[in-house]
Amino acid sequence: MWSPEYESMSRRRLEELQLKRLKATLRRVYENVDFYRRKMEKIGVTPEDIRSLEDVRYLPFTTKEDLRENYPFGLFAAKMDEVVRIHASSGTTGKMTVVGYTRNDIKTWAEIMARSISSASGGIRDRIQIAYGYGLFTGGLGVHYGAEMVGATVVPTSGGNTKRQVQVMKDFGITMLACTPSYALYMAEVAAEEGIDLRTLPLKAGIFGAEPWSESMRREIQEKLGVKAYDIYGLSEIIGPGVAIECQEQNGLHISEDHFLVEVIDPEAGKPLPYGQEGELVFTTLTKEAFPVIRYRTKDVSLLYPEACDCGRTMIRMNRILGRTDDMLIIRGVNVFPSQIESVLLANGDTEPHYLLVVDRKGNLDDLEIWVEVSEKLFSSEVRKLEGLGRRIKKEIETTLGIGVRVKLVEPKTIPRSEGKAKRVVDKREVYRV
Amino acid sequence: MKVKQISVFIENKSGRLAGVTRVLGENKINIRALSVADTTDFGILRLIVNDPVKAEEVLKKEHFTVSETEVIAVETPDQPGGLARVLNILEEKGVNIEYMYAFVGKTRENAVVVFRVEEIDRAIQLLNASGIRLLTGGEVYKF
Structure with a gap:
């Protein structure tokens, strides 16, 4: 255990600490962020009114739309001089979701990632290959700082160039791998083509996240890579990877509750649900400085297990993610919202776009094909123009999403309508619950 | 001096061309000339008919993407x-x-x-x- 004084602290002491930190966070946002102050004033609440952890339910939620409306830095609670890092993820439309970190935030993040790596049996003797993308995406740099804090040998390969990844894994004697679960399987496939059996390498553990996966996928990864596969959870709005991590028991992910207060709510009614009931995860950060969030609605569906864990950690466990309350997709680790596609089509003169995202996993790689119904506004009798349109839409969608796609032009009414509303997504991957 | 051509978007799958001609036939529209431009994924059917206004109308009603081209x-x-x-x-x-x-x-x-x-x-x-x-x-x- 990386920080036993926190990870196995008594629930009573933990709750005292959480309350103290919650009050400090509320004061911080009340004093520094107009958005939060106005929202609290509107319902007549001041930070001093919050006297217990249960009182958090009186505070208003924060949503991704709130983040977009305050783009880019409107919700920062620290001066820009104190902000040492910016990360960003996809927004629901053209604008990205932007988050910031102070020096202390980076330290906090490294701390929870160090806990995660330790929880997945990683330590000073390990060589960790980080094949999450480095950049605005939180995956690469998030894991990186934690791995350095642990004292492991960090090999930051970032994403892509899979043959070289496999070469590095073999030649450098990599013992731990961090990447998306689908990329892990893809690496095993490429390795097999190169005549390398990953099971014969020193590789022993993997930390997989940034996209939903299932128990059957875990079995496949463990079998094909010869590793113990750990599920990690996080999102940039809260901090990035490391918000929660599985332990040796592989039975739920321990949330670093000394830094994040978790609730599960009924997404329709917005009311907190008791432990063990499935609902939407809502987080309040307790120590963040640059980008604290109050009751952030993740739209991820899970449930909480309060029972003690055999590993000795007292931090509550969450189930692996069971689904989404919205239509967000995660494709090759990248968040994709159907509304992003819509905005591209609207910009290309399609006044009432009908489109369908067909997602599949081909040879362990996610594949996104976008069907676009050719409306009269888009149609031309000239092949050159119509093909040009297809290419332009493809390019603009790729720029917007940051991943490669295929665009297929289809006839009107090809895409099924249900109750007058078009179905936007067909996901053949079966990523949840299997 | 401009002539109206009817252009129809058709996906490359069986029965689509037949679908267009059936709709025209049922509505007693006579095809004077036609050409098909095709790519791997779709085709564009271009038609000269005896009644382009009616042809456009009936094809639209059957949910084809139709345009009138000069x-x-x-x-x-x-x-x-x-x-x-x-x-x-x-x-x-x-x-x-x-x-x-x-x-x-x-x-x-x-x-x-x-x-x-x-x-x-x-x-x-x-x-x-x-x-x-x-x-x-x-x-x-x-x-």
Whole structure:
């Protein structure tokens, strides 16, 4: 255990600490962020009114739309001089979701990632290959700082160039791998083509996240890579990877509750649900400085297990993610919202776009094909123009999403309508619950 | 001098072309000429019919993507060199042809060539000035 004084602290002491930190966070946002102050004033609440952890339910939620409306830095609670890092993820439309970190935030993040790596049996003797993308995406740099804090040998390969990844894994004697679960399987496939059996390498553990996966996928990864596969959870709005991590028991992910207060709510009614009931995860950060969030609605569906864990950690466990309350997709680790596609089509003169995202996993790689119904506004009798349109839409969608796609032009009414509303997504991957 | 062509978007899957012709047939619309441009994923069907307004209407009702496209139609003698003369004029003046197709009329003496060009008004002017006879819509629809 990386920080036993926190990870196995008594629930009573933990709750005292959480309350103290919650009050400090509320004061911080009340004093520094107009958005939060106005929202609290509107319902007549001041930070001093919050006297217990249960009182958090009186505070208003924060949503991704709130983040977009305050783009880019409107919700920062620290001066820009104190902000040492910016990360960003996809927004629901053209604008990205932007988050910031102070020096202390980076330290906090490294701390929870160090806990995660330790929880997945990683330590000073390990060589960790980080094949999450480095950049605005939180995956690469998030894991990186934690791995350095642990004292492991960090090999930051970032994403892509899979043959070289496999070469590095073999030649450098990599013992731990961090990447998306689908990329892990893809690496095993490429390795097999190169005549390398990953099971014969020193590789022993993997930390997989940034996209939903299932128990059957875990079995496949463990079998094909010869590793113990750990599920990690996080999102940039809260901090990035490391918000929660599985332990040796592989039975739920321990949330670093000394830094994040978790609730599960009924997404329709917005009311907190008791432990063990499935609902939407809502987080309040307790120590963040640059980008604290109050009751952030993740739209991820899970449930909480309060029972003690055999590993000795007292931090509550969450189930692996069971689904989404919205239509967000995660494709090759990248968040994709159907509304992003819509905005591209609207910009290309399609006044009432009908489109369908067909997602599949081909040879362990996610594949996104976008069907676009050719409306009269888009149609031309000239092949050159119509093909040009297809290419332009493809390019603009790729720029917007940051991943490669295929665009297929289809006839009107090809895409099924249900109750007058078009179905936007067909996901053949079966990523949840299997 | 402009002739109305009906253009229909069709996916490359079986039965689509038959679907278009069936709708036209059921509505007693006669096809005078047709051409299909195809790519790996889709095709564009271009039609000259006896009643383009009605054709557009009935195809739209059946949820086809239809557009009306303005083209020009030239009657040329059905003999060697007939078409070359027309093309030479357009080429000399730098008028780009997007696509073209031809059909032979009922009398079998003359052929009709349909052109889709970038600058339709300029093309009409040039051809008129060179003594090439352009057919009106009315003439083509019942040619």
